[in-house]
Amino acid sequence: MTITSSIKRDYLYNLAKNGKRQDGRDLFKFRNITIETDLISKAEGSARVKIGNTQVVAGIKMNVGEPYPDTPNSGVITTAAELNPLASPDFESGPPREDAIELARVVDRGIRESGVIELDKLCIEPKEKIWIVFIDIHIIDYDGNLFDAASLAALAAILTTKVPAKRFDLGEDYPLPVKDPAISCTSVKFNDVLIMDPSLDEEEIAEARITVATDSNGDIRAMQKGLKGSYTVDEIKKIIKVSLDNGVEIRKKLFESVGK
Amino acid sequence: MTITSSIKRDYLYNLAKNGKRQDGRDLFKFRNITIETDLISKAEGSARVKIGNTQVVAGIKMNVGEPYPDTPNSGVITTAAELNPLASPDFESGPPREDAIELARVVDRGIRESGVIELDKLCIEPKEKIWIVFIDIHIIDYDGNLFDAASLAALAAILTTKVPAKRFDLGEDYPLPVKDPAISCTSVKFNDVLIMDPSLDEEEIAEARITVATDSNGDIRAMQKGLKGSYTVDEIKKIIKVSLDNGVEIRKKLFESVGK
Amino acid sequence: MTITSSIKRDYLYNLAKNGKRQDGRDLFKFRNITIETDLISKAEGSARVKIGNTQVVAGIKMNVGEPYPDTPNSGVITTAAELNPLASPDFESGPPREDAIELARVVDRGIRESGVIELDKLCIEPKEKIWIVFIDIHIIDYDGNLFDAASLAALAAILTTKVPAKRFDLGEDYPLPVKDPAISCTSVKFNDVLIMDPSLDEEEIAEARITVATDSNGDIRAMQKGLKGSYTVDEIKKIIKVSLDNGVEIRKKLFESVGK
Amino acid sequence: MESDIKLIDADGKRLDGRKIDELRKIKIEAGVLHRADGSCYLEWGGNKVVAAVYGPREAIPRHSQNPLKAIVRARYNMAAFSVEDRKRPGPDRRSREISKVTSEALEKIVLTDKFPRAAIDVNIEVLEAEAGTRCAGLTAAGVALADAGIPMTDIPVACAAGKIGSNDENGKKTGGHVVLDLGKREDNFGDADLPIAISPRTGEIILLQMDGHLTLEEFDQALTLAIKGCNIISEIQKDALLEKYQKGLEVD
């Protein structure tokens, strides 16, 4: 840790101990979230999500392909994330690194485990032809909390996706069959303090990070702990509670944005 | 720029200002060109081209494959160039770098845009089977102006290629269907001087480079500007004129070499 | 060569000149060899071989695939070796390097040239379907002489492999059709001394290495010379003789281990 | 072939209703990103491009440094979802070539000798592609460089001209029309494309590529038209920068 970051750390920690944050937020409150959809006419679905200054674009392309042998009646999802050098002076071009892989896998897990895309409705011809859903996530501006921004952008794109049946001579286009999405909420910990939706400054001093995806029943659909710190059982229960609360609000905002 | 190259630069520039060059050539004249064909009996077509000391070998292999969905009646060309470490102390082995990629793409463009290979005659069975033409270019000795040497070697190989129909049980071998080739001529600029067919020394001090491919009607079929310098409109017109003149002579030499 | 290794070199050389070795072995004797098979129930065949402290695990997986066009009635072998960073502080993760490639190719050659796997019995349907035999070799602990340990582990795995016909709806599983294996014996040379089955210390000072694979007729099936030293004709003849002698003993031990 | 598509009608109107010397609609916004030192969002017809500039900063790896001046590294990248058929992520040969010629063009304009050993990184992200992305990318990069305060001799700008409608049903040449700024179908079924970039103050050409088939006269017309396009777009670039600075003043 450099001297600058140790000063920043003390400053942010002292704020947090008193329930305050740099930008005036409550400890468990998200920054302002905006969601736009249908940006990219070439894509089957697309969305731009901003959480504070963090900005992510997700696009969905679909293709006809073969099912995996062990799921002959099921469509396929594939999720990729690029930590584009556009978004941060610290991102480099090149093959995806550990961070980008973890990001893509956590977003993928949130989508997959919640069953938001009804994969069994994406079978065209059992054993022969299914739809492949490519979810590509581009980080455009990085100011902390990529997990939630990426996940939310992917969901907004998914919920507005049209299956391009016409392009493949399979009838008229129709909306991608979807179910209730799981909303991902990420918090970090430094010293003994927990905060939701970390900004970049807060991420840089974080010791541990946890992402919780919850559904509209209030159930948990996916979790991922990261970084080198640890949590007590009580901290984890607290985080789940707060993630649920935020999840409710974000879900509402998501449904408004996609017109549902 | 090192001191050596700045001395070289001044020397070559002073020569050029007086219309002279290191090797006694006129500013707009090529070095001696030799073209040999049918070197490699395993290849469907092959050629070795020397421009001065620069030496390039091109070989053509053909294979039966599937057409692209959007061109179901058309053969496919694929062009690759290796800046072999054989050819220069500065070339390294490994995956192709920007220079090799640009070289391959410019050669490819010259071939593709001139339509020298009649791709629509390389369809065996619409939507199912077409001929793939692999053009592989090996730089053997690098003394400047790879673009023209590579392009000319590719053309000489193309013009002497036999379609290996017999090997694929598709009847007798026959000459690759070809049309009028576009001849590529490259010039560089340093200070305000333009010269054709730069040697390595001249390339090393060049600020800008331009390649012009012209056909036997005197029309332009492809162009590529490179390096960090700029051109005025008048300079570009001048270069096109000189490229046309040289193109006529090189085309004649090419036809003689391939017996046409 | 560091000072340490030059001292070690002198020490080991002086021992060897008097027909002695660090661990008390004769110059042409192997360390203790143990062979276990059927370790990995997921694999079609598997074995762990220890030669002294060197430890190698080999596993065989089989799959149904297409034959090569030029051998339409023949199964396919593919051999890969990983110099796992588990096994040595000097091994790095990443794509296989020259050493791992040479190792895999020498093991592969020993297997292929001896015809131990009867590839012509691995044809399921001529031109259409054959068995592919994947031989994967993991170096677990590296204390010298990987060539022989890897080769022996591969053989022990091969000789206990069951063709997984049932998994592919091709009838009952049955033993992989095999013939007489060729046993690989490796020796190294330093100064004018030859020794068999080098330990890591001995390998580090070796100038030349030679691997000889011999069959039960006493014939030679594959050889590979490595490292920067040279051999006289007489040395090579001597090595072949000694390799044959060791081969007889190792073959016996192999057959006992696999219950043949 | 598909040459029976009528790219231009009897009145000289093009498929999308444009005149021969008319640009597609262009919208430029400067300073759209928080992290980047300078940035630009650009829409040009159906193209959507973001450019971000980082630098001058120490060039890494070290061996890429030039002890006498800064290096300019443009990186052109297309999003997987930017085109009809999903593109595999990561650079391909086409994007690496565009990155190279763009870097070279920008290096001519940037006052690189002010920053020895430094790198100026120009990231161009194509979110949606519809003919002419290299010109769109370079034009956006010019604005982002200016927004980043990178000293330059000028704001570089790019535009293409091309030729359409010259093939009759037998594929024979029948004249054709030199037009400004090819659209998607014009690019696919047209006869030539000539993208250029210039320094608008001096008119110097810093990027030039040509594909297709042009007579010398057509080339001259196309070059003149493309330069004209560049000059129009140059004004839009300046307006975008002005608007950003005005916004900045309002906020303060």
Add this chain to the structure above:
Amino acid sequence: MESDIKLIDADGKRLDGRKIDELRKIKIEAGVLHRADGSCYLEWGGNKVVAAVYGPREAIPRHSQNPLKAIVRARYNMAAFSVEDRKRPGPDRRSREISKVTSEALEKIVLTDKFPRAAIDVNIEVLEAEAGTRCAGLTAAGVALADAGIPMTDIPVACAAGKIGSNDENGKKTGGHVVLDLGKREDNFGDADLPIAISPRTGEIILLQMDGHLTLEEFDQALTLAIKGCNIISEIQKDALLEKYQKGLEVD
């Protein structure tokens, strides 16, 4: 779907006869390799894992060094023959994610500030895989680190709990059972998996992932059960280390 597989019977017995809170059979052996500074062989149900530790040693490449403390680099790798369908050799996205979360978990436990600029390399090789390899790997790594004499605050240990049997034939939720340490078919056809790693002395959670569907109550049950599993395995780890040291004494 395959949800008609009956993962748990009326008596609460699982497919392999285990009780709800029963672990699969675990066997741990410390110090099994000659070259490594510390090592461990672990069998856990059908999983077979070897872990080897090298270090502390100079971190290479240099730019990976932390001037204030050691870095812990776990590398999880599956043998090509470890699974039913041969796995292509080399790291895939899954193994790289597991390597990352394992490295992070171990770094919490190792006293890294004792070894500035050093690397501690933890190689985890999965020879045979059958559900739960990440827990098996981390548990083996803990023993190998202790065997290497790396100073730690504790010996880290991992275990998973999960949920099975909650889908009726229509795929509707019908309760289900929270169980310890999912087996292969439970993992494939179950409803949720919650692998965790803890520091057993303090109970702190150093790794946690969750896939599937759990109510808050089920999560609490699963977390409690997984911690219980960790504590049982922690004893097996210590026995293995003790046995090795005793053997060492006998030999001397």
Add this chain to the structure above:
Amino acid sequence: MESDIKLIDADGKRLDGRKIDELRKIKIEAGVLHRADGSCYLEWGGNKVVAAVYGPREAIPRHSQNPLKAIVRARYNMAAFSVEDRKRPGPDRRSREISKVTSEALEKIVLTDKFPRAAIDVNIEVLEAEAGTRCAGLTAAGVALADAGIPMTDIPVACAAGKIGSNDENGKKTGGHVVLDLGKREDNFGDADLPIAISPRTGEIILLQMDGHLTLEEFDQALTLAIKGCNIISEIQKDALLEKYQKGLEVD
């Protein structure tokens, strides 16, 4: 199998009319390239090979340097068009193995301790391949090294011997013939191949590989024959170098 091809006739003549101990036609030219420090063009039967040597020069990257001597880096590469079925460009496992054994063989001959920290790069480019390219490549490399003036103890040379014609129609061994320098079809359908490289002055063997099936007696015969072949080719190498120097003198 294809063993019904008659590789040798009743008179001991081979498919291409050669005698048992006869080499294919070899043509060597030294100093064929302008840029390289030394070079060689070699035709050997249907093989066409160019070798170029650069160095001694500073070894890069630095960590590849040996502070006590030069490293010799041979790089064997086959052109995509050198074989019947187009080869994908770039090194494959076979070419990397050949590069390795060739580097090791050459390093024995070069006086590497004269050039600490240096690299001597030997590039071998196979333009056309027809059995025996590794011997052709090493032989060309020997001439290129001499042409570059690299101090060596000798000019290395390579040649193979093999066995053909030993399978009757049932695939049973029936004797067979040990022959010099296998041609393409002999290599494909023969019984064994033994490529070696030697230092011709001392007769020391610096490269040796063997594939196939040889009795001890056959091995001895093959080795003797291959050494004989090497010695013949060694003279052709020296003639080529001599010719180049004579030409050099004529020009001056």
